[in-house]
Amino acid sequence: MTTTRRDAVRQALADREGFRSAQDIYADLRADGSKIGLTTVYRALQALSDAGEVDVLRTDDGEAVYRACRSEEHHHHLVCRECGRTVEVAGPAVESWADAIGAEHGFVEITHTVEVFGTCGECVARRS
Structure with missing residues (x-):
């Protein structure tokens, strides 16, 4: 290409x-x-x-x-189901959990993808 x-x-x-x-x-x-x-x-x-x-x-x-x-840093996404607005978020707790769960089961070189879906405040306000 x-x-x-x-x-x-x-x-x-x-x-x-x-x-x-x-x-x-x-x-x-x-x-x-x-x-x-x-x-x-x-x-x-x-x-x-x-x-x-x-x-x-x-x-x-x-x-x-x-x-x-x-962002060039590892991050996750919070995504509105209604309008698609997306916020990049850090997830130190997710990083720790992924590493711990991998180690618990003998895995190394852990990678992961996390997206959190919900409804943003603006969409909720429009419903009213």
């Missing part, structure tokens, strides 16, 4: 807030006149994820969604 296509996907993520599906990114790129294919978008997203440039999470229905990573 050429760097130009990866750059196009990187820019598409930077241009929008929040998490977006590969299909959404693909549709935006095509609407802007790009000839990029959906498979290339998926490959670019995987490469950007491997490089730590994008955050990836699974929605409640199992779909992978992506956004430009805002």
